[in-house]
Amino acid sequence: xxxxxxxxxxxxxxxxxxxxxxxxxxxxxxxxxxxxxxxxxxxxxxxxxxxxxxxxxxxxxxxxxxxxxxxxxxxxxxxxx
Numbered sequence: 001x002x003x004x005x006x007x008x009x010x011x012x013x014x015x016x017x018x019x020x021x022x023x024x025x026x027x028x029x030x031x032x033x034x035x036x037x038x039x040x041x042x043x044x045x046x047x048x049x050x051x052x053x054x055x056x057x058x059x060x061x062x063x064x065x066x067x068x069x070x071x072x073x074x075x076x077x078x079x080x081x
Contacts, residue, residue, distance in 0.1 A: 011031075013031060015033050016033055016035070017031070017033065018030075018031060018032055018033065018045045018048050018049075019031040019048070020048055020051060020052055020055070028052070028055055030048075030052045
């Protein structure tokens with residue numbers, strides 16, 4: 001089942017969700033809820049924050065895209081990634 005990504009007002013995020021959005025102009029938006037300082041931050045959220053911190057590092061971005069494309073090509077050829 002697909003979740004609704006937007007409505008007539010724009011993006012739909014719960015008030016406890018973090019997100020990175022890729023904008024059509026090539027920029028990114030990082031959405032962070034207003035949470036208390038003592039809340040436990042899950043590993044998945046730390047991963048999103050780490051990606052957001054490196055998103056302007058062109059070398060890192062090229063490496064990530066290259067690695068992903070290499071795995072997709074290997075999978076299409078029937079090789080294990």
